[in-house]
Amino acid sequence: MILTILKKDLKIYFSDKRGVLLTFLLPVILISLFAFSFGGVGRKKSAPRPTTLLVVDKDSTKTSMDFVASLNSLPTLKTQAITEEEGIDRVKKGKNSSVLILGEGFEAAAKAEQKLPVEFQYDAARQVQTGMILAVVRGGLARSFGKAEMRNYVNIQMTSVIQESSNKPNPGLVQAVAGTAIMMLLFTIAAIGGGLLEEKEAGTLKRLLSSPIKPMDILLGKMGAAMILSVLQLVAMFVFAWLAFGLPIFMDTVSLILLILTISFAVSGFGVLLVSTVRTRQQLQGMSTIIIILMSAIGGSMIPISMMPAFLQKIAVVSVNYWGIQGMFDIFWRQLSLIEILPKMGVLLGIGVFMTLISTQLFKRNILKLE
Incomplete structure (x- = not known):
């Protein structure tokens, strides 16, 4: 009986070839990333960038x-x-x-x-x-x-140049809060996106499509829910950091609120894009883990940007983590004005719009397959 169950589970697992590939691809990507970053791989052939x-x-x-x-x-x-x-x-x-x-x-x-x-x-x-x-x-x-x-x-x-004071947090605290908050938020949104796949597998999505609801309404509704949850999660994290570690979240309330909204929008766009590219929960789990870990590694959530090699610092700008973390440093550490922080918020907004536009095309293609 045990052998039968074992064979069944392995058969189910390996039947999703794309999901299996993603499972084994993650450690390969991480090993390669850290080998190039800190293991000295590839540095003999070219001189380091000054x-x-x-x-x-x-x-x-x-x-x-x-x-x-x-x-x-x-x-x-x-x-x-x-x-x-x-x-x-x-x-x-x-x-x-x-x-x-x-x-x-x-x-x-x-x-x-x-x-x-x-x-x-x-x-x-x-x-x-x-x-x-x-x-x-x-x-x-x-x-x-x-x-x-x-x-x-x-x-x-x-x-x-930036003097520490009683009303300014230690840069290490800003790094810890910002890096962890965005990385955990990405995992949360990926898990929320899995709900759409559950509806697809359960047949709920077909019933919704047979109603007057438009396909895009479903996608935007999911994204709206993800954004609201993102805002709530970020607010909860900042309140905890304020109560537990004294992070001065009321230092520039307007800038912080706008940054939270733009981060939430960008992350929500990432979530709907991710769920629009996969067909099963196993694929979603593998794909989301690879992308989130990779984005967090190069974006500064795991290791401060200043400690990374020059080529990784340039690649970091493609991640939501990078712009969110730098925006938080601008507020809490550099104490820049809202006008000076707006460009980073604009980038986050642009990332969200770009991912949403791609998601609509992929989602339409998936919807057509259900009909």
Whole structure:
């Protein structure tokens, strides 16, 4: 009897070849992703892409320019001349992680072997990336001026562009809340989308189609329900983070509400697109797990974007996770105005519209098969 049940279940499982493929495809994709990201695979054939360092040269002397040129010659660093005001503004808005400022008297201090007027302004939310850049700068100073012991010679003034305060959360808390909230929301929406497949298998969808209800009404109704649940889930997560960890959710209520709405719309569009591309719950489970884990991995939910290789940081922009997390950093950490956050909300809105339009075509095709 046990053997009979075992054979039956295996037969049912392997009868859905697409679902089986998706089940075994997930670990292969994840292994490949993390191997390319952190395992050094593929790095011997091509040189690593250099990190851009903004440089403000107030001294503008031969010594300061030679030092900047020596930094720019390094394979891991690419300098970009900029004004102090513009450089700090770019760091504040999250466009760059840091800016190096060479103060007036740099050449004179170097010749007199006095402390060099060097300031390093950075974004504390991107400590890993700024730490690596700072190490390169310190090494460059040591090589340029031939000083083995730099402690008494180079006193780099470290300044966090975005100052932490009692009403501002730690960037680690923002990362934890934002990354987890969006990833879990994607899984929830995928599970909700499975309800449509249940209706299809139970014959409920056929009965709905025989009524005056239009096929698109069914799709948009499902999407509307998914969006409402998404909003409720995000609100619950933020309230919990506020009560348990002191996340200041009332810091910019209008921006937070709009961001929640645009994230919910984008995620709902993803949910209806996902359910429109599969035929069985097994396929949905496999497909949703692969896509959500992949989106979360490259989008910053699992690992902060600043810790990822440059090529993954560029790919990250295709995920809902990336834009949602960056929007939350803009609100809670960078404290940008609504006007400055609107572009990220616009991208989320565009993702939702794009996915919904594709879903309508796929859904129509699936509906026609039922008739």
